[in-house]
Amino acid sequence: MTTDRYAELGLIAGLxxxxxxxxxxxLFCRCPTRLREPTDAKDRFMRYLHPTTSELGxxxxxxxxEAQRALQFEYLTYDTTCLVExxxxxxxxxxxxxxxxxxxxxxxxxxxxxxxxPVMRKLVIDGSNTSGFQRTALIGKDGALSVDDATIRIDDLxxxxxxxxxxxxxxxxxxxxxxRLGIPLVEIGTAPDIRSPxxxxxxxxxxxxxxxxxxxxxxxxxxIRQDVNVSIADGAxxxxxxxQQLQEIGSIVEAEVDRQVALLAIRDELDAxxxxxxxxxxxxxxxxxxxxxxxxxxxxxxxxVLGVRLRGFDGVLGRExxxxxxxxxxxxxxxxxxxxxxxFHSDExxxxxxxxPLMEAVNERLDVGVDDGFVLIAxxxxxxxxxxxxxxxxxxxxxxxVPEETRxxxxxxxxxxxxxxxGAARMYPETDVPPVPIDRSDxxxxxxxxxxxxxxxxxxxxxxDLARGVxxxxxxxxxxxxxxxxxxxxxxxxxxxxxxxxxxRDGVPIEALQTPMVREVLMRAAEGDLAKEALAxxxxxxxxxxxxxxxxxxxxxxxxxxxxxxxxxxIQSVVQExxxxxxxxxxxxxxxxxxxxxxxxxxxxxxxxxxxRLRAAISEQRSD
Numbered sequence: 001m002t003t004d005r006y007a008e009l010g011l012i013a014g015l016x017x018x019x020x021x022x023x024x025x026x027l028f029c030r031c032p033t034r035l036r037e038p039t040d041a042k043d044r045f046m047r048y049l050h051p052t053t054s055e056l057g058x059x060x061x062x063x064x065x066e067a068q069r070a071l072q073f074e075y076l077t078y079d080t081t082c083l084v085e086x087x088x089x090x091x092x093x094x095x096x097x098x099x100x101x102x103x104x105x106x107x108x109x110x111x112x113x114x115x116x117x118p119v120m121r122k123l124v125i126d127g128s129n130t131s132g133f134q135r136t137a138l139i140g141k142d143g144a145l146s147v148d149d150a151t152i153r154i155d156d157l158x159x160x161x162x163x164x165x166x167x168x169x170x171x172x173x174x175x176x177x178x179x180r181l182g183i184p185l186v187e188i189g190t191a192p193d194i195r196s197p198x199x200x201x202x203x204x205x206x207x208x209x210x211x212x213x214x215x216x217x218x219x220x221x222x223x224i225r226q227d228v229n230v231s232i233a234d235g236a237x238x239x240x241x242x243x244q245q246l247q248e249i250g251s252i253v254e255a256e257v258d259r260q261v262a263l264l265a266i267r268d269e270l271d272a273x274x275x276x277x278x279x280x281x282x283x284x285x286x287x288x289x290x291x292x293x294x295x296x297x298x299x300x301x302x303x304x305v306l307g308v309r310l311r312g313f314d315g316v317l318g319r320e321x322x323x324x325x326x327x328x329x330x331x332x333x334x335x336x337x338x339x340x341x342x343x344f345h346s347d348e349x350x351x352x353x354x355x356x357p358l359m360e361a362v363n364e365r366l367d368v369g370v371d372d373g374f375v376l377i378a379x380x381x382x383x384x385x386x387x388x389x390x391x392x393x394x395x396x397x398x399x400x401x402v403p404e405e406t407r408x409x410x411x412x413x414x415x416x417x418x419x420x421x422x423g424a425a426r427m428y429p430e431t432d433v434p435p436v437p438i439d440r441s442d443x444x445x446x447x448x449x450x451x452x453x454x455x456x457x458x459x460x461x462x463x464x465d466l467a468r469g470v471x472x473x474x475x476x477x478x479x480x481x482x483x484x485x486x487x488x489x490x491x492x493x494x495x496x497x498x499x500x501x502x503x504x505r506d507g508v509p510i511e512a513l514q515t516p517m518v519r520e521v522l523m524r525a526a527e528g529d530l531a532k533e534a535l536a537x538x539x540x541x542x543x544x545x546x547x548x549x550x551x552x553x554x555x556x557x558x559x560x561x562x563x564x565x566x567x568x569x570x571i572q573s574v575v576q577e578x579x580x581x582x583x584x585x586x587x588x589x590x591x592x593x594x595x596x597x598x599x600x601x602x603x604x605x606x607x608x609x610x611x612x613r614l615r616a617a618i619s620e621q622r623s624d
Contacts, residue, residue: 003195003196003198006195006196006197006257009232009233009257009261010232010233010234011195011196011230011231011232011253011257012192012194012195012230012231012232013192013194013195013200013228013229013230013231013253014155014189014191014192014193014194014228014229015188015189015190015194015200015203015204015207015226015227015228015229015249016187016188016189016190016226016227016228016229016239017186017187017188017189017204017207017211017224017225017226017227018160018185018186018187018224018226018227019185019186019208019211019217019223019224020033020162020183020184020185020217020218020223020224021101021102021183021185021186021216021218022216022217022218023095023097023098023101023183023184023216024097025095025097026084026085026095026161026181026182026183026184027094027095027098027135027159027160027161027182027183027184028084028091028092028093028094028095028135028161028182028433029084029085029091029182030082030092031080031081031082031084031085031182033183033184033218034080034179035165035179035180036078036080036177036179038076038167038177040078041076041077041078041177042077042078042079043076044074044075044076044077045074045075045077045086046072046073046074046075047072047073047074047075047127047130048071048072048073071127071172071173071174072172072173072174073127073130073173073175073176074173074174074175074176075130075164075175075176075177075178076167076175076176076177076179077178078178078179080179081178081179081181084182085130085164085178085182086130086178087130087131090432091135091430091433093433094119094137094159094436095184098159098184099117099139099159099436099438099440100440100443101184101186101214101216101217102139102140102157102159102184102186103139103140103438103440103443104216104443104444104445104446105157105186105188105210105211105214106139106143106157107443107445108213108214108445108448109140109143109145109154109157109188109207109210110143110144110145110154111139111140111141111142111154111157112140112141112142112143113139113140113438113440114138114140114141114438115437115438116435116436116437116438117137117138117139117159117435117437117438118137118429118430118435118436119135119136119137119429119430119433119434119435119436120135120136120137120138120427120428120429120430121133121134121135121136121427121428121429122134122135122160122426122427123422123427123428124163124426127164127166127174127176128163128164128166128176128181129161129163129164129181130164130178130181134160134163135160135161135430135433136158136159136160136161137158137159137160137436138156138157138158139158139159139438140156141155141157142154142155143157145190145203145206145207147199147202147203147206148199148202150193152190152191152193152194152203153190153193154189154190154191155189155190155191156187156188156189157186157187158186158189159184159185159186160184160185160186160187161181161183161184161185162181162183162184162185163180163181164176164177164178164180164181165177165179165180165181172339183218186211188207190203192229192231194253196253197250197251197252197253197254197257198250200228200249200250200253201246201247201249201250204246204249205246208224208246209448209449209450210448210449211224212449212472213447213448213449213452214446215474215476215477219474221244222244225241225244226243226244226246226249227239227240227242227243228243228249228252228253228256230256230257230260231260231402232257232260232261234264234402235260235263235401235402236260236401236402236403236404237404237421238256238260238402238404238405238406238407239407239421240252240406240407240409240415241406241407241408241409241418242408242409243409244409248409248413252409252413252415254413255322255323255413255414255415256407256415258321258322259321259322259325259415262320262321262327263321263327263398263401263402264401264402266316266319266327266398267398267399267400267401269316270312270313270316270398270399271399273312273371274311274312274371275311275312275313275399276309276312277308277310277311277392277395277396278308278309278311278366278367279308280307280308280388280392281307281309281365281366282304282305282306283305283306283307283362283365283376284299284304284305284306286305286358286361286362286365287299287305287358287378290353290354290358291353291355292344292352292353292354293352293353294341294342294352294353294378295353295354295376295378296353298378298379298380299378301380303378303379303380303381303384304378304379304380304381304384305376305377305384306376306377306384306385306388307362307365307366307374307375307376307377308374308375308388308391308392309366309367309368309372309374310372310373310375311369311371311372312372313372313373313395313398314346314347314370314371314372314373315347315373316347316373316398317331317345317346317347317348317373317375318345318347318348322412322414322415323412323413323414324412324414325414325416326347327398328343328345328348328375329416330394330417331343331345331375331391331394331395333417334387334390334391334393334394334417335377335387335388335390335391336387337417337419338383338386338387338389338390339379339383339386339387340377340378340379340383340384340387341378341379343375343376343377343387343391344375344376344377344378345373345374345375345376346359346363346372346373346374346375347373362374362376375388375391375395377391394417404420404421405417405418405419405420405421406418406419406420406421406422449472452471452476453467453468453471453472454467456471456489456493460490460493461489461490462489462490462493466490466493466494466497466498467493469493469497469498470492470493470496470497473496473497473500475496475497475500475515475518478496478515478518478519478522479492479493479496481519482519482522482523485523485526486526487522487523487525487526488526491522491525491526491532492522492526495522495525495532495535495539496522499535499536499539502536503536503539503540503543508539508540508543509543509544510543512543512546513539513542513543513546514546517542517546517550517553518539518542520550521535521538521539521542521550521553522535524550534554537557538550538553538554538557539553540557541553541554541556541557544556572617574593574596574614575593575614575617575618575621578592578593579621581593582618582621583621586618587615587618587619590614590615590618593614593618594611594614
């Protein structure tokens with residue numbers, strides 16, 4: 001779809017970027033920000049959460065819908081979590097390290113930084129916060145960002161605590177892990193200034209670059225999440241949460257535009273028909289003899305099958321809205337939210353064990369006409385009743401076009417219904433944390449990642465990829481120190497990026513590597529005391545046991561240096577063993593023999609020296 005087309009549709013979009021900060025401790029306690037495995041849990045406890053009213057006596061619609069599900073929440077605790085995460089101890093003072101990082105980012109976004117940050121409670125009762133709310137503080141507002149000659153306003157920057165991580169869902173019980181709860185994060189919200197999917201992706205990339213320029217943000221899947229707000233001229237604002245990958249943002253915006261266009265077309269089509277949402281009808285007895293597996297399993301558990309006629313909806317329920325998503329999928333989202341496993345609708349039947357005769361019987365019982373559709377839900381009776389009510393309410397909204405709502409990003413750049421849009425009633429003051437004065441005039445703005453990349457390439461002769469890699473690495477300060485001390489820039493950069501990546505992919509716990517040890521290893525290579533081929537095995541040995549000295553790691557990796565005589569002895573042995581190949585191929589045998597020699601030396605000799613002496617040995621052998 002062209003940019004002109006998006007302009008015609010009146011596309012308006014904005015972003016909310018949530019980025020975890022790489023601080024030593026959490027935002028309101030001194031627990032570490034290290035993630036754990038569920039198997040490491042030391043204990044667990046249960047909790048039910050309920051919505052509270054705002055200062056004006058209002059209850060947020062999104063919170064109320066969550067509360068109606070009456071879920072039970074289980075929380076896993078660790079030796080790295082405390083009573084603050086369990087909401088059994090008041091929060092401590094706000095993390096000053098996190099505040100400095102947030103102020104730094106706000107300055108980079110040209111924002112007005114508030115003098116005092118009042119800490120607020122944001123109502124969240126989906127179980128991801130044990131307290132039923134998330135603590136958040138406004139740090140900056142009214143910023144701006146220049147992207148491709150366009151100015152994108154930045155409305156606000158908030159410092160928040162991360163939610164708990166959902167581990168499992170089993171019926172009406174949800175399990176969360178408390179290791180992630182309380183990790184500091186910044187939320188950056190843009191104004192609705194974005195006018196195309198490509199621009200949305202470019203803005204997200206620019207904000208991500210700024211965040212990484214601080215060198216103080218966490219990396220990896222889940223450490224940054226993008227929410228996208230999208231609307232078109234005759235549609236409505238829809239928030240799509242949980243976009244994990246930057247490259248998905250453009251596709252998500254495009255798919256939401258397509259969905260809203262399709263919903264508006266459905267609205268216009270229904271407007272030209274006689275539309276009526278019928279009354280729920282009990283079809284349990286009618287379904288007693290069905291071979292439909294899902295319905296059979298429900299009936300065997302004494303469940304019920306309910307149906308409703310949707311007058312005027314023939315052909316609408318199967319209308320495609322997004323890749324692998326139809327209007328019937330929208331209705332099914334609401335049914336699932338009420339606890340049902342899904343639904344059947346007339347545009348997809350007969351199928352799933354519901355044959356033509358049974359479908360005709362349903363049509364007759366529900367008084368379905370030629371232009372009508374129907375929906376069936378099989379579940380425990382109370383769940384089926386609630387789910388069908390939710391489906392009918394969503395079908396009613398189809399006549400209005402696009403409802404405002406919060407949706408969750410899914411595969412194929414699509415989205416599913418999550419909950420109503422939250423309102424102002426979800427925010428109220430935090431009474432356990434005093435307002436935080438902000439005086440951070442000494443907070444410096446770091447060099448932007450793209451500027452650092454350009455400088456590394458120019459000053460050190462690095463390739464663009466290598467310069468970008470080390471500039472965007474946790475080791476960039478180590479790189480600067482080593483190069484200043486005389487280390488070779490290319491070898492240092494490739495070790496800190498490519499070698500580290502290779503080790504991580506091989507399962508080596510490189511996060512255990514301590515900076516002083518890494519510096520010592522690379523300086524030994526720079527001074528000629530350690531062959532560059534020995535860098536990977538020595539770093540692997542250090543990662544396996546960070547308490548080792550570098551000497552011990554060199555010994556463990558069998559990477560101690562060998563003298564020239566020992567190198568020559570290995571070379572002569574390999575050349576003699578392959579004398580026939582050398583006689584036949586000459587220098588053409590070099591690559592194979594070089595591999596054999598280096599395998600024998602196991603990184604204990606410099607490759608350039610070995611190469612030079614092997615070539616000389618091959619030439620001498622040929623001349624003999």
